[in-house]
Amino acid sequence: MNKVYINQSFEPIASPILSANTYSQIAVLVDEHTKKYCYPKVKALLPRHTLIAIKSGEERKNLETCSYIWQQLTDKQFDRKGLLINLGGGVIGDMGGFCAATYKRGIDFIQAPTTLLAQVDASVGGKLGIDFNDFKNHIGVFKEPAAVLIATDFLHTLPAKEIRSGFAEIIKHCLIADATMWEKIRKRDLEKQNWAELVPHSVEIKKRVVAEDPTEKGLRKILNFGHTIGHAVESYFLKQPRKKLLHGEAIAIGMICESYISHKRDFLDEQALYHIEEFIFSIYGKAKITSQDAEAIIPLMMQDKKNEKGTIQSVLLQGIGNPVYDQKLSLAEIKEAIHYYSN
Amino acid sequence: MNKVYINQSFEPIASPILSANTYSQIAVLVDEHTKKYCYPKVKALLPRHTLIAIKSGEERKNLETCSYIWQQLTDKQFDRKGLLINLGGGVIGDMGGFCAATYKRGIDFIQAPTTLLAQVDASVGGKLGIDFNDFKNHIGVFKEPAAVLIATDFLHTLPAKEIRSGFAEIIKHCLIADATMWEKIRKRDLEKQNWAELVPHSVEIKKRVVAEDPTEKGLRKILNFGHTIGHAVESYFLKQPRKKLLHGEAIAIGMICESYISHKRDFLDEQALYHIEEFIFSIYGKAKITSQDAEAIIPLMMQDKKNEKGTIQSVLLQGIGNPVYDQKLSLAEIKEAIHYYSN
Incomplete structure (x- = not known):
């Protein structure tokens, strides 16, 4: 919980963490919006990594999308020392965090919230989860991310x-x-x-x-x-x-x-x-x-x-x-x- | 981890825990074997509860069966103070534990292992999970049960x-x-x-x-x-x-x-x-x-x-x-x- 870093831009908060890279592999989870507007600002800072792209929207925060994410990590043979960076709003953070927390009983994840909502709420506090039928965040766990990196610059990309x-x-x-x-x-x-x-x-x-x-x-x-x-x-x-x-x-x-x-x-x-x-x-x-x-x-x-x-x-x-x-x-x-x- | 109780019969180890019942609701997860051979020995010891029955077999230790278990808990309006008792072998314990650990971000569960394998291995240590495609226990979490109740009498029911x-x-x-x-x-x-x-x-x-x-x-x-x-x-x-x-x-x-x-x-x-x-x-x-x-x-x-x-x-x-x-x-x-x- 002390690992929340806030800055106007992403680079100064991300670099110290990612340069001390002890991970076997890194994946970045994005949706079509953060892929277009945020990922370009992040990409150059990362060592070799995999991009996992899902469609945006609360209606996709479900087991089916989790299966897709787990399958991507599996296909890339992510081991327990892998890292998932969740670059997006609350859906990406909650669901990506849940997938990381349950993949091989838990790999590290970093929350990189890009919406105001995720920056001031979802990314802090370790609540992870997905919707189940009509019920919001019905399936999930509590787990702290390895770090939360909040760049307020990302807010300029928002409607x-x-x-x-x-x-x-x-x-x-x-x-x-x-x-x-x-x-x-x-x-x-x-x-x-x-x-x-x-x-x-x-x-x-x-x-x-x-x-x-x-x-x-x-x-x-x-x-x-x-x-x-x-x-x-x-x-x-x-x-x-x-x-x-x-x-x-x-x-x-x-x-x-x-x-x-x-x-x-x-x-x-x-x-x-x-x-x-x-x-x-x-x-x-x-x-x-x-x-x-x-x-x-x-x-x-x-x-x-x-x-x-x-x-x-x-x-x-x-x-x-x-x-x-x-x-x-x-x-x-x-x-x-x-x-x-x-x- | 100190909450492992071993006895020949179920009653003396279960009663102290279940009589101090602070749970809002209790469910017992069984398969067709433990429903027939073990549940009758347990039933009378429990306060009012719900029975959730699934089919036995490693090939059913998957997300589909989890969805069924989550749905049962949801239909019965289990809240966070609910308890799930996993009465069965490794599949029941691993999967039931995983469902409990993720339902509303975690409710209590008790492992009541009925097979030798589950008694000496699966029920102790907090490893929970399900298979994913070809991969065993690929999705899961680490979480300790509220208690492990090992009755060696159950071994007589085994082939x-x-x-x-x-x-x-x-x-x-x-x-x-x-x-x-x-x-x-x-x-x-x-x-x-x-x-x-x-x-x-x-x-x-x-x-x-x-x-x-x-x-x-x-x-x-x-x-x-x-x-x-x-x-x-x-x-x-x-x-x-x-x-x-x-x-x-x-x-x-x-x-x-x-x-x-x-x-x-x-x-x-x-x-x-x-x-x-x-x-x-x-x-x-x-x-x-x-x-x-x-x-x-x-x-x-x-x-x-x-x-x-x-x-x-x-x-x-x-x-x-x-x-x-x-x-x-x-x-x-x-x-x-x-x-x-x-x-």
């Missing part, structure tokens, strides 16, 4: 939509851990945010929380703020091609709903709820969620990994910067919150 | 062939770690072996080695004696239905071949080689391996997980009880050893 998606996790980190930074970011447009400040800030919060509770027995659960409802919303819309939502867009919805429930329980005052809503709507707009959609979304929450014994567990806010976890939600509360969001 | 297969690992443990016990067992027929003594003896050797080197960076490799050649022989014959070999039968072949190579390198004297051959042939007979078979077997060794940088690594004996690991084998040596075995 605005991707930046917006990643920003949701930054908002989350502020809401659960830093009221001062929250006051700062909520007064700026998305275009005015300072990534050179916010990326390390988010990484520090996440590292601190994960270090205290690596396998999510307790404190780490606070990182799931917005995710109980948000994940279910994301899973639901994944099946509805006409209105697909990016992860952060779904989490933004989840944060409003869970803030509303926090307010209804008298944990969060009205003004704070208002600020959260106002800022999130200004960036993400409002997704259309009908009451029919809501009916289909709720059962998906039952499979959330944070649940225990058939209840739906979530994180609520007792004021900005002060989260509480293991909060049971009732179905009525969830319905009301989604209704509140939509109206 | 002689299964006892013979498991005995190969006991022979291996003696050859790599206890010359005195080797002298004792090699002078007895299979029917005269004392399982109540040999099972805890083998478990102790394995536990000691694994405790020193859980992820097989060094010492643990000695447990692979007989397996470099044996695994490849097993993989090869898995595809040849007319002459399928059990794991231990293949390892027995591997131990003769690797002992022969040890002798050719002047590590092992002729008499020791002769004793090994004599005893193994007396129990396992001699499998027919043609030179054509040998040609097909050798490439399979290239994918062995113990290899590094394209070489074939094995464990040799510098005398009984004194193994050396990281010994590179040449293709010529391997060919000669298989030829020696067959002639």
Whole structure:
């Protein structure tokens, strides 16, 4: 967990690690976007290596794609001293990490996140996995990468939509851990945010929380703020091609709903709820969620990994910067919150 | 690793653990054999639970069966506080353990090995995994079970062939770690072996080695004696239905071949080689391996997980009880050893 290196460009953080190369073989996992926009900046820094290219998209984060990756490593006769570098967003990092962690019972991997979302969230904390049927990250393991190399230059390669998606996790980190930074970011447009400040800030919060509770027995659960409802919303819309939502867009919805429930329980005052809503709507707009959609979304929450014994567990806010976890939600509360969001 | 409990019957070792039940749900994984012969002895001891039944056989130790197990856990809404009890041989333990270790990034599992092979080998040491295409245990993780419950009574349910297969690992443990016990067992027929003594003896050797080197960076490799050649022989014959070999039968072949190579390198004297051959042939007979078979077997060794940088690594004996690991084998040596075995 101390092996997170952040810099504007990739070269100064990658070179010290890769020049001390003790690996028998190296592979770089990319999708069509990172192959085109990021790999050229990385290629020259690497010793002889294999490129493994998969198609982008959450809908490909599954066992079938894992089989393809495992087969590529097998065909190239990767042994246990091999290294896989995951160059891409959350899908590449989660799935590539899972494949590395399970190939021959585990080879080293390096996370080289290229999206804002992956830089401030997915690449730190050792959660790896793939989707299984309707369920996000249902199959996976906890394992730390050999290193996380975060080059903020890669953010320039991203479409605005991707930046917006990643920003949701930054908002989350502020809401659960830093009221001062929250006051700062909520007064700026998305275009005015300072990534050179916010990326390390988010990484520090996440590292601190994960270090205290690596396998999510307790404190780490606070990182799931917005995710109980948000994940279910994301899973639901994944099946509805006409209105697909990016992860952060779904989490933004989840944060409003869970803030509303926090307010209804008298944990969060009205003004704070208002600020959260106002800022999130200004960036993400409002997704259309009908009451029919809501009916289909709720059962998906039952499979959330944070649940225990058939209840739906979530994180609520007792004021900005002060989260509480293991909060049971009732179905009525969830319905009301989604209704509140939509109206 | 201290959680290995051995007793003649299942009840006294299982009850203390299962009565302190802190699990939200329990599932028992069985195959058609353990469902019939072992599950009835276990059922009454368990609180309410789910039975997950799969078909037996190494050829089903694959991703497809994992998907079935994951789906069963999902359908029953198992959460992270669920428990999976793997009641069966090596396939059930390795695959059930892998499914538990990856379901929602890991739930607890208990190994309840019912075969001699699983009791003295597979259930101890935290190696979990499944086969992938032609490659044995190619996808997996290292993870310790919550407990290992070894009831030697289950051995009475086994056909002689299964006892013979498991005995190969006991022979291996003696050859790599206890010359005195080797002298004792090699002078007895299979029917005269004392399982109540040999099972805890083998478990102790394995536990000691694994405790020193859980992820097989060094010492643990000695447990692979007989397996470099044996695994490849097993993989090869898995595809040849007319002459399928059990794991231990293949390892027995591997131990003769690797002992022969040890002798050719002047590590092992002729008499020791002769004793090994004599005893193994007396129990396992001699499998027919043609030179054509040998040609097909050798490439399979290239994918062995113990290899590094394209070489074939094995464990040799510098005398009984004194193994050396990281010994590179040449293709010529391997060919000669298989030829020696067959002639």
